[in-house]
Structures are given as structure tokens and as C-alpha cells.
Amino acid sequence: MTTRVGALGGARDLFGRVQRVFARERGNFTWVYLWSAPIRAMHWIAAACILSLIATGFYIARPYFATSGEASAHFLMGRVRFVHFAAAAVLVMTGIVRAYWLMVGNQFERLPALFPVTGKNISNLVKTAGSYLTFRPDKQPNFVGHNPMQQWSYTAVYAMAVVTVVTGFTLYGQSAPGSVIFRAFSWLPPLLGGLQGIRVIHHLMTWAFILFIEMHVYFAIRSDYVERAGVVSSIITGGRYISIDHSYEDYDIAKVPSHPWPTGEYRAPGKSE
Amino acid sequence: MIMPSAHQWVEGETLVQHFESRGISRREFMEFCGEMAVILGIGSAATPRIAEAFEAAKRPSVIWLQLQECTGCVESVLRTESPTIGDLLLDVISLDYQHTLMAGAGAAVEKAKQAAMSANKGKYLLVVTGSVPLKEDGMYTVIGGRTAKTVLEEAASGAAAILALGACAHWGSVQAARPNPTGAVGVRDVIKNKPILNIAGCPPIGDVVTATVVHYLTFGRLPAVDGEGRPLFAYGKRIHDQCSRRAHFDAGQFVETFDDEGARKGWCLYEVGCKGPATFSPCPIFMWNDRTSWPIGAGHPCLGCTEPHFWDTMTPFYGRLPDVGGFPVEERADTIGLALAIGAAAGVAAHGAATVFTQIRRRRSTNQVPESTSEEESHNG
Numbered sequence: 051m052t053t054r055v056g057a058l059g060g061a062r063d064l065f066g067r068v069q070r071v072f073a074r075e076r077g078n079f080t081w082v083y084l085w086s087a088p089i090r091a092m093h094w095i096a097a098a099c100i101l102s103l104i105a106t107g108f109y110i111a112r113p114y115f116a117t118s119g120e121a122s123a124h125f126l127m128g129r130v131r132f133v134h135f136a137a138a139a140v141l142v143m144t145g146i147v148r149a150y151w152l153m154v155g156n157q158f159e160r161l162p163a164l165f166p167v168t169g170k171n172i173s174n175l176v177k178t179a180g181s182y183l184t185f186r187p188d189k190q191p192n193f194v195g196h197n198p199m200q201q202w203s204y205t206a207v208y209a210m211a212v213v214t215v216v217t218g219f220t221l222y223g224q225s226a227p228g229s230v231i232f233r234a235f236s237w238l239p240p241l242l243g244g245l246q247g248i249r250v251i252h253h254l255m256t257w258a259f260i261l262f263i264e265m266h267v268y269f270a271i272r273s274d275y276v277e278r279a280g281v282v283s284s285i286i287t288g289g290r291y292i293s294i295d296h297s298y299e300d301y302d303i304a305k306v307p308s309h310p311w312p313t314g315e316y317r318a319p320g321k322s323e
Numbered sequence: 324m325i326m327p328s329a330h331q332w333v334e335g336e337t338l339v340q341h342f343e344s345r346g347i348s349r350r351e352f353m354e355f356c357g358e359m360a361v362i363l364g365i366g367s368a369a370t371p372r373i374a375e376a377f378e379a380a381k382r383p384s385v386i387w388l389q390l391q392e393c394t395g396c397v398e399s400v401l402r403t404e405s406p407t408i409g410d411l412l413l414d415v416i417s418l419d420y421q422h423t424l425m426a427g428a429g430a431a432v433e434k435a436k437q438a439a440m441s442a443n444k445g446k447y448l449l450v451v452t453g454s455v456p457l458k459e460d461g462m463y464t465v466i467g468g469r470t471a472k473t474v475l476e477e478a479a480s481g482a483a484a485i486l487a488l489g490a491c492a493h494w495g496s497v498q499a500a501r502p503n504p505t506g507a508v509g510v511r512d513v514i515k516n517k518p519i520l521n522i523a524g525c526p527p528i529g530d531v532v533t534a535t536v537v538h539y540l541t542f543g544r545l546p547a548v549d550g551e552g553r554p555l556f557a558y559g560k561r562i563h564d565q566c567s568r569r570a571h572f573d574a575g576q577f578v579e580t581f582d583d584e585g586a587r588k589g590w591c592l593y594e595v596g597c598k599g600p601a602t603f604s605p606c607p608i609f610m611w612n613d614r615t616s617w618p619i620g621a622g623h624p625c626l627g628c629t630e631p632h633f634w635d636t637m638t639p640f641y642g643r644l645p646d647v648g649g650f651p652v653e654e655r656a657d658t659i660g661l662a663l664a665i666g667a668a669a670g671v672a673a674h675g676a677a678t679v680f681t682q683i684r685r686r687r688s689t690n691q692v693p694e695s696t697s698e699e700e701s702h703n704g
């Protein structure tokens with residue numbers, strides 16, 4: 051071992067230490083397929099949409115760049131709004147894909163996965179929350195898919211998206227009274243203090259999304275590192291490795307060899323296909 | 324019976340003859356009809372139809388109640404645009420009761436009102452300005468010894484239709500702003516069984532009233548309305564979508580303070596609290612004071628006065644987002660949001676660090692070498 055000096059060396063030392071603490075465990079692993087291609091595509095397209103909606107939304111809320119000269123020479127707010135509305139339309143399309151997959155997807159993608167309400171799920175939710183609060187990832191119940199806390203937070207973010215999309219389209223419809231969009235949401239403003247109420251909710255949801263994104267990114271990376279759960283790669287490649295020496299709350303590992311993964315994606319390590 | 328005009332419309336005289344006696348030429352009359360056709364959005368081809376209806380018009384009897392209000396709406400309506408429409412309107416209709424404009428007072432006019440109401444039962448048009456206070460048995464507005472609610476209910480029972488004129492009659496206006504000490508409500512909250520047209524605004528533009536009466540006389544029914552009961556010909560579009568400053572909005576050119584360069588150049592008032600994006604009103608088109616100007620044209624942000632509860636939902640008038648339950652969202656929400664975002668970032672960083680350190684400590688105390696994770700430990704330890 052060489053002794054490293056300086057701030058950079060210290061940081062690398064620390065990083066190495068962290069890596070060793072959460073070193074990859076040994077044993078027998080199997081690769082399971084979790085997220086179908088449309089779900090993965092939807093995830094990243096929606097992420098891009100939401101980021102651009104946040105950036106353009108903040109400009110609409112507080113137009114910090116100003117242009118000078120003749121109005122006819124510029125279309126800054128117009129363009130920003132165009133990007134906002136285009137991203138909004140794409141976001142809705144990803145929502146449609148997701149809604150369809152709630153019905154036709156696999157065990158981890160279907161509607162019931164969004165509502166972990168059984169007693170066992172609740173007790174696992176409490177256990178998971180406890181392990182997060184006491185910094186004891188080793189006390190966490192094992193899940194192949196999402197744990198109940200993740201499930202509920204994704205249910206929440208879908209609800210947030212619905213609120214934002216509904217308030218957004220309500221505002222959007224105003225420029226064309228009598229249009230389909232206008233009429234579809236005309237019942238809403240009177241319930242929420244008029245268009246200004248809608249605007250406030252839409253504005254506040256933006257902050258809710260920002261908070262969600264921060265925590266989502268942290269927890270995803272954390273599970274990758276700490277739980278070795280491979281969730282980050284699972285939303286890229288579609289699956290992750292799980293140890294076959296452990297039991298899982300949402301998956302009967304014993305049955306795997308005789309019951310291959312429903313989509314036929316099960317691959318046991320070491321065995322040639 | 325009480326006509327402010329010096330030239331009474333005598334029985335048997337046609338309207339056109341009457342106009343002639345007042346020095347209004349046929350040509351001017353046709354111009355008026357054409358203008359009304361345009362305001363109503365039915366196209367100038369409808370002009371002869373309006374003229375015909377007017378010529379044959381039987382003067383509708385109108386009862387005008389002023390309840391809990393400031394008389395501003397009456398002022399606004401009497402200042403309607405040429406050709407002396409205010410006069411014309413008052414000539415065309417038989418204004419049988421209007422306690423501000425009437426020469427008489429007291430028991431005599433109350434008696435006259437009763438007489439007009441029973442003579443034209445089921446046929447008269449009821450115009451209402453002002454709200455109806457309901458708290459303390461309605462004693463905040465008492466006219467001729469009777470509460471506004473009683474007076475309104477009585478007059479409404481024999482009316483063919485009701486024009487709720489102004490924000491007060493529409494939903495209560497300033498006196499209905501939180502905490503609404505007198506329990507003020509609009510006509511639609513008291514009268515449920517009559518067609519009610521809301522001529523929104525604080526005050527409304529007089530031309531809207533004139534055009535509505537013209538529509539009623541021409542087609543025998545009230546004009547089409549939106550979800551708020553406001554006539555679509557006037558309130559069918561947002562200010563923001565008809566605004567003369569809109570090009571500056573799209574260009575990204577905004578007034579930031581009322582004395583800056585942008586203000587002098589007539590840029591968009593969005594950042595100083597313009598409620599045009601949330602307000603349906605004909606202000607940019609009909610304008611005010613004989614089409615002289617209008618608030619945004621004169622450099623002031625729209626307050627949103629044609630929208631229900633605007634004193635609560637459109638305030639602060641010089642801020643873009645409303646206060647929620649007294650909480651200044653505009654000033655604070657972004658600060659709080661940013662603080663939460665930074666807090667969450669710090670929180671996740673701290674959580675990550677704490678996780679790492681508790682794990683290191685745990686491994687040390689159990690004397691485990693990280694590289695050789697033992698089997699009894701959970702796989703994700």
C-alpha cells in the first residue's frame with residue numbers, strides 16, 4: 051500500500067474505503083429481468099421531459115432573461131412556452147405508455163405493485179423505513195423489485211405528475227375557450243380558487259418534483275452501492291443480479307430454476323445457454 | 324315613468340319617429356345598429372335584423388334594484404359610448420324604477436314600483452347592482468324598511484330574466500372578500516329559478532349592458548353565456564390573448580418596476596402582477612371612456628376584476644401568484660422551495676455519510692474484514 055498525500059489522495063482513500071465497506075459479496079447470482087423496454091424508455095424520456103419542464107417552467111414563472119430592441123425581433127417567451135408545451139405533450143405520452151403497462155406488464159410493473167397495502171407489505175414498509183433511519187441497510191428486507199417504500203414514493207410521483215399535468219392543461223386550455231382541452235378541465239378552476247389557484251398549485255408542484263428528484267437519485271445510487279441492488283443498471287439494461295442464496299419478499303427464489311422468469315429472460319450464472 | 328331624457332317616448336310613436344324627434348337621423352340609428360351587431364359578434368349582416376327589431380320594439384319594462392353597492396356600476400353604464408347610447412338605452416327601455424336616477428322618492432316611488440311590477444308581471448327585465456348581505460338577517464342593507472334579500476326576492480319573482488350587473492351582483496365583490504363581515508353574496512346565490520346573466524366587472528363596461536339589451540330586444544332571449552353566466556360575446560376571451568402588449572410578452576420583454584425603461588417602452592406587465600392571463604374580459608377591445616384607453620393600455624396591470632372572488636384570488640395585485648390563506652406564496656414559495664431543496668441535498672448527503680460510517684463502525688466492532696463477507700450476514704450488508 052502506498053501512502054497517499056494531499057486532499058485528492060485523501061478523497062481517493064476515503065472512496066476506496068467506502069468501496070471496500072460495500073464490497074461486492076461472493077456467492078451464486080442470477081440475473082432477473084424486471085423492467086420491459088417500454089418502461090425503461092418511458093422512464094428516461096419522462097426524466098428528460100420533467101427536467102426541461104422545470105427549466106422552462108421557472109422561466110415562465112420568473113422571466114429572468116430579458117430581450118431588448120423591437121418585440122418583432124424576438125420570441126423568447128414564445129419559444130420557452132413552446133418547449134414547455136412540447137415536453138408536456140411528450141410527458142403525457144409516456145404516461146399513456148405507463149398506464150397501459152400497468153395492465154399488461156409483469157408482476158413488478160402492474161397496477162397492484164403501486165399499491166402495497168397488505169399487512170406484510172406494511173410491516174416491510176416499517177422495517178425498511180427503520181433501516182433507513184438507523185443507517186442499517188443490513189436490516190432491510192430483501193426485494194427483487196421495489197421495496198414498499200420505493201413503491202409508495204413512485205405512486206406519489208405518478209400522483210404528482212397527474213396533478214401537474216391536469217393543472218398544466220387547465221392553464222393551457224385558457225387560450226382557446228371552447229376547445230376540447232378547455233372544456234375537459236373547465237370544472238376545475240372554480241374548485242381551486244380560479245386560475246390563480248391552479249397556477250399556484252402548478253408552481254408548487256415544480257418544487258415537489260425537485261425534492262423528489264434529489265431523493266430519488268440519492269436512494270437509487272445508494273441502493274446500488276449499499277444494497278448492491280443494481281437498480282440504476284436495472285432501469286438501463288432491464289434487469290439486475292440477485293443472490294440465489296437469499297430469500298426475497300416479492301419473489302420465490304427456490305422456484306426460479308424450475309420456473310424460469312415469465313419472459314424467459316432467466317439466466318443462471320455459470321451455465322451456458 | 325321616470326325618464327332622464329327630455330324627450331319622452333309617447334305612446335303610439337315608433338322608435339324611429341321618436342329618434343327623429345330627438346334629432347337622431349336614420350343614418351345614425353343604422354350606425355348604432357351596426358355597431359351593436361359588431362359588439363355582439365353576430366356580423367354586420369345582422370344589422371337590418373337589429374334595426375327591424377328596434378323599429379317594432381315594444382318597450383320592455385325594466386326594474387333596476389341597487390342593493391349593497393357604491394353606484395359605480397350605474398356611473399359606468401351611463402357613460403356608454405356614442406351615439407349617446409346611455410340615453411338611447413334609457414329611451415328604448417321603460418325604466419320604471421331606479422332609485423338613484425328617479426326624480427321622486429319615498430313611499431310614492433315604492434308604490435310606482437309595485438304598480439309597474441304587477442302591470443308587467445312575468446315580462447319585465449330585472450337589473451340588479453349590488454350584493455345581498457345575509458348576516459344579521461340581512462340588516463346591513465335595508466331599503467324602504469325591507470332587507471335587500473326581501474326586495475330582491477319580491478322583484479325577481481315576477482321578472483322574465485335578471486341582469487346581475489357588476490361584481491357585487493355577480494358574487495359579492497369587495498364586501499364579500501375575506502372575511503366577508505356582512506355575509507354578502509351575489510344574485511345567483513339567492514335566486515335559483517330565473518335566468519340570470521352576469522355582466523361581470525368592477526365596474527363592467529357599459530357597452531356590454533347596451534349590447535345585451537339590444538340582443539334581448541332583437542332575439543327575444545339572453546345571449547349565450549360561459550360557465551360563470553357571463554355573455555360570451557364580451558367575456559369569451561382572455562385579456563392576455565387580446566392584449567396590445569402581448570408581442571412584448573412573447574418576445575420576453577417585461578416591465579420590472581413602474582418607472583423603468585420597459586415601462587416607458589410599453590412592455591408587458593406580467594412581472595408587475597398583470598392578471599390578464601387569468602381574466603376573461605372585453606377591456607382590450609371595447610376599452611373605456613369612449614374607447615379612450617384601458618388599464619393595461621395606460622400602463623397598469625389588470626386586476627382581474629371580471630373574475631369571481633378576485634379580491635381574494637387576484638391579490639396581491641402587483642404580484643403574479645396569489646396569497647394562499649394569507650401566506651405570501653409569491654414572495655416566499657421560491658425561497659422556501661430553494662431552502663427545502665438545499666436541505667434535502669444536505670439531508671441525503673448526511674444520510675449517505677451516516678450510512679457509510681455506521682457500516683464501517685459495525686464491521687470494525689464485529690472484526691470483519693470487508694473483503695471476506697461472511698455467509699451469515701445478509702447479502703446486502
Ligand code: HEM
Binds near residue numbers: 141
Ligand atoms: C413536471 C412537470 C411540469 C413542471 C415542473 C412545470 C412547471 C411549470 C412552472 C414552474 C410554471 C410557471 C407557473 C407560474 O408561476 O405561473 C409553469 C407554467 C405553465 N405550465 Fe407547466 N410544468 C409541468 C408540466 C406541465 C404540463 C404537463 C402542462 C400541460 C400543458 C403545463 C402547462 C403549463 C402552462 C400552460 C403554464 C402557464 C404558461 C403561461 O401561462 O404562459 N405544464 N409550469
Ligand code: SF4
Binds near residue numbers: 562570599
Ligand atoms: S400586459 Fe398582461 S395581459 Fe397584456 S400580455 Fe402582458 S401579461 Fe398578458
Ligand code: SF4
Binds near residue numbers: 602617626
Ligand atoms: S383591465 Fe382587468 S381589472 Fe381592469 S377593468 Fe379590465 S378586467 Fe377589470
